[in-house]
Amino acid sequence: MVRRAKPGDDHPLQRxxxxxxxxxxxxxxxxxxVTGAPEVWSVDVRHGGDSNGEVWALLYxxxxxxxRSRLPAAFRIPGGIVEVATSSYGLKRCHYVAEDGTTRMLVPDRASAEGRRARLDQSSPTLSRAIGVVSVVVLLIALVLGVPQIVEDITRIPPVADAVGTFVSPIQLPAWTNITLVVAALVASTERALRMRYNWILDGGLFDGDD
Known part of the structure; x- marks a missing residue:
């Protein structure tokens, strides 16, 4: 559900x-x-949230x-709308949708993690693509190895076991391997979030609560 934006207070954008x-x-x-001079619109998101745990997007x-608006947000600006949404790992959308239907992603600040990742993509495209492929492979492995174990844990819950029986996973991994798998999946999803890549199966599924 897109939140209704609230008026800002004209405070300056922090470096x-x-x-x-x-x-x-x-x-x-x-x-x-409107005067022909360039305008710079900026979207600032602090992922830690406020004192109530709410994450806000601020438009400058x-x-x-x-x-400002809680997420997901849609800010109306001259000529279109800026749409902002997050996953558990960062932004999954920060795009300008023009009135003619064209869409483009906003440019990350050079000092930000997203900006640094974008510079790597420009300076070393081959390395960047390799990192992207590794991230996808890690998440696929996490899904294949993790889903059967999660299903087994769910079917061990007494009401579920009484209703459908107990499923025994053909994959049984030691605790340290599962912990490593979760950490690797978190790193891979974070890397994808830096490039604004999001797939509800790969980046949602096991480890993310989708918006």
């Missing part, structure tokens, strides 16, 4: 700091304004706050 790499996403969109125009 991105290196220690915010995995706690903050910052994206920019340059458009031609030329560095001044215009509005």
């Amino acid at each position: 991105y700091r290196w220690w915010q790499l995995f706690s903050r996403s910052l994206f920019h969109l340059r458009l031609e304004g 125009l030329d560095g001044r706050n215009q509005s």
